[in-house]
Amino acid sequence: MDAFQGILKFFLNQKTVIGYSFMALLTVGSERLFSVVAFKCPCSTENMTYGLVFLFAPAWVLLILGFFLNNRSWRLFTGCCVNPRKIFPRGHSCRFFYVLGQITLSSLVAPVMWLSVALLNGTFYECAMSGTRSSGLLELICKGKPKECWEELHKVSCGTSMLPTINEELKLSLQAQSQIIGWCLICSASFFSLLTTCYARCQSKVSYLQLSFWKTYAQKEKEQLENTFLDYANKLSERNLKCFFENKRPDPFPMPTFAAWEAASELHSFHQSRQHYSTLHRVVDDGLELSPEDDETTMVLVGTAHNV
Amino acid sequence: MEKFRAVLDLHLKHHSALGYGLVTLLTAGGERIFSTVVFQCPCSAAWNLPYGLVFLLVPALALFLLGYVLSARTWRLITGCGCRARASCGSGLRGSLVCAQLSAAAALAPLTWVAVALLGGAFYECAASGSAVLAQRLCLDRDHNCAAELPLVPCHEAKASDVQDLLKDLKAQSQVLGWILIAAVIIVLLIFTCVSRCLSPVSFLQLKFWKIYLEQEQQILKSKATEHATELAKENVKCFFEGSHPKECNTPSVKEWQQISSLYTFNQKDPYYSMLHKYVNRKEKTHSIRSTEGDTVIPVLGFVDSSNINSTPGL
Numbered sequence: 001m002d003a004f005q006g007i008l009k010f011f012l013n014q015k016t017v018i019g020y021s022f023m024a025l026l027t028v029g030s031e032r033l034f035s036v037v038a039f040k041c042p043c044s045t046e047n048m049t050y051g052l053v054f055l056f057a058p059a060w061v062l063l064i065l066g067f068f069l070n071n072r073s074w075r076l077f078t079g080c081c082v083n084p085r086k087i088f089p090r091g092h093s094c095r096f097f098y099v100l101g102q103i104t105l106s107s108l109v110a111p112v113m114w115l116s117v118a119l120l121n122g123t124f125y126e127c128a129m130s131g132t133r134s135s136g137l138l139e140l141i142c143k144g145k146p147k148e149c150w151e152e153l154h155k156v157s158c159g160t161s162m163l164p165t166i167n168e169e170l171k172l173s174l175q176a177q178s179q180i181i182g183w184c185l186i187c188s189a190s191f192f193s194l195l196t197t198c199y200a201r202c203q204s205k206v207s208y209l210q211l212s213f214w215k216t217y218a219q220k221e222k223e224q225l226e227n228t229f230l231d232y233a234n235k236l237s238e239r240n241l242k243c244f245f246e247n248k249r250p251d252p253f254p255m256p257t258f259a260a261w262e263a264a265s266e267l268h269s270f271h272q273s274r275q276h277y278s279t280l281h282r283v284v285d286d287g288l289e290l291s292p293e294d295d296e297t298t299m300v301l302v303g304t305a306h307n308v
Numbered sequence: 309m310e311k312f313r314a315v316l317d318l319h320l321k322h323h324s325a326l327g328y329g330l331v332t333l334l335t336a337g338g339e340r341i342f343s344t345v346v347f348q349c350p351c352s353a354a355w356n357l358p359y360g361l362v363f364l365l366v367p368a369l370a371l372f373l374l375g376y377v378l379s380a381r382t383w384r385l386i387t388g389c390g391c392r393a394r395a396s397c398g399s400g401l402r403g404s405l406v407c408a409q410l411s412a413a414a415a416l417a418p419l420t421w422v423a424v425a426l427l428g429g430a431f432y433e434c435a436a437s438g439s440a441v442l443a444q445r446l447c448l449d450r451d452h453n454c455a456a457e458l459p460l461v462p463c464h465e466a467k468a469s470d471v472q473d474l475l476k477d478l479k480a481q482s483q484v485l486g487w488i489l490i491a492a493v494i495i496v497l498l499i500f501t502c503v504s505r506c507l508s509p510v511s512f513l514q515l516k517f518w519k520i521y522l523e524q525e526q527q528i529l530k531s532k533a534t535e536h537a538t539e540l541a542k543e544n545v546k547c548f549f550e551g552s553h554p555k556e557c558n559t560p561s562v563k564e565w566q567q568i569s570s571l572y573t574f575n576q577k578d579p580y581y582s583m584l585h586k587y588v589n590r591k592e593k594t595h596s597i598r599s600t601e602g603d604t605v606i607p608v609l610g611f612v613d614s615s616n617i618n619s620t621p622g623l
Contacts, residue, residue: 038427038483040479041476041480042477042479042480043476044476044477046477046484049484050483050484053483053484053487053488054487057487057488057491058487060491060494064494064495064497064498065494067498068501069325074512075512077505077506078506078511078512079505079508079509079510079511080505080506082506158476225513229516229517229520230520230524232517232521233517233520233523233524234524234528236524237521237524237528237529239588240525240582240584240585241528241532241584242532243588244560244564244587245532245536245559245560246558247558247560247564250589258514258579261511261513264511265511265513265514
């Protein structure tokens with residue numbers, strides 16, 4: 001029983017890793033499903049459109065879904081037209097674009113995973129490239145092959161009038177190109193994410209241990225917030241319904257003011273002088289004024305502290 | 309038991325995401341069943357186009373109407389509309405905004421159906437092979453019999469092999485259209501959600517609290533209503549059988565129920581979380597909460613009316 005608890009604890013601690021692995025498995029699974037069930041190269045002049053749509057439309061959908069499911073984007077956008085001062089504070093107008101950039105980067109993970117898996121498979125790229133009408137690319141692919149290659153390349157996935165060995169050769173070379181591009185994409189994406197993480201950590205004014213504490217605090221605060229919401233919602237609705245059914249006047253029920261809610265919903269930024277670990281912490285300590293003077297938006301907590 | 313609770317919590321937190329996922333899976337499953345079991349292209353020049361279009365569009369229409377029926381907001385808008393005064397039905401701009409939001413929410417399932425059906429390809433293949441306009445475009449530089457043989461293509465009965473190859477083209481067009489539809493719908497959804505969130509006068513955390521409050525209110529309303537109804541019923545039945553007079557029961561009057569059932573409007577001065585909350589906190593006992601200065605319908609607060617006493621899980 002202890003061993004089981006230990007294993008469970010280990011897995012719960014590795015939540016991010018497990019989350020990403022799950023996403024990767026899901027992408028692989030759906031890519032397999034697509035290429036077996038839905039994808040059939042038309043072997044005509046429309047190959048290029050077909051292949052490119054199958055490659056990029058799911059990537060686009062995954063990007064938008066990533067944007068939807070990121071809580072930070074809703075924190076950023078809620079109420080921005082009604083009170084633009086909130087997201088474009090005096091002297092720090094770039095902050096909005098900075099946060100938007102961070103959100104986009106974290107939403108790009110799933111589409112890049114999809115693209116790498118689809119390219120490693122090779123079917124989509126093979127279909128798209130075989131429909132190319134650009135003479136430069138045709139020269140590259142059909143060098144040293146019989147004349148039919150130039151005219152019937154789009155039929156290579158379904159079998160052309162050329163010898164089966166040459167057909168097979170063309171298919172294999174297109175698939176090989178696809179897999180090379182796929183691996184290059186995986187390598188460059190991982191290298192880029194390593195660089196950005198290193199740069200962000202380098203820039204961080206917060207030490208390593210304090211950062212770990214910060215992450216734990218953010219998680220705990222989120223849990224406490226949800227429990228308190230539930231508690232207060234319960235009490236308020238009990239009071240309202242009791243008064244409705246028994247036709248009585250309600251007792252006063254203390255709730256945070258409108259301004260307090262607004263202040264607590266702002267995006268958090270860390271100030272070395274004040275050391276507040278969340279917006280709520282700052283509001284409770286300092287009151288309801290808008291962001292003070294020296295502002296240091298840390299790059300470090302991409303996707304961690306603000307997933308309320 | 310703990311693990312089950314955790315799963316249920318997950319369901320409550322990501323309620324809408326799970327709901328949309330379920331709708332997509334159901335439409336995909338339904339489309340698969342339809343196209344393999346029920347759908348058989350007639351392969352005739354006169355019937356292909358109407359047959360294909362009917363299979364593509366009629367289930368979409370049915371799902372659209374079902375979307376209206378299953379939304380609690382529709383019934384809030386419509387119930388009692390005929391008997392009460394015209395103004396209470398949601399006059400002019402307010403009513404049309406609510407209708408627009410309802411239609412947008414109801415349109416999601418039919419669009420999913422059309423997208424999945426296009427990705428499958430069978431319906432479009434049949435419809436397109438019966439269309440004279442498309443036949444002209446597809447049959448350029450081909451057999452002179454192409455236009456005549458095109459309707460036979462979905463049944464694999466075309467004699468010329470290059471005409472039969474057009475089936476793959478039709479399927480490809482269908483799938484490309486399906487993906488373009490999905491991409492367009494999702495970007496429109498994102499833009500609409502961003503704009504409605506942008507225009508929200510209520511902050512992020514307060515919205516979160518609001519949603520939790522509504523769920524709790526519906527649960528407690530259901531349990532209190534059940535309790536009250538049981539008491540009232542017991543009293544009435546007892547008095548019927550005993551032939552005695554029932555004691556005074558403090559049930560809310562018809563007017564009170566009407567007041568809390570109207571569509572929610574937001575007022576910047578007194579932000580209440582539901583019509584019930586507004587009613588209970590009204591200034592004078594006989595004051596009506598129907599419409600006061602500053603009441604507006606906010607798109608992002610549409611979820612207030614959509615909560616349904618019958619839809620919350622009985623925890």
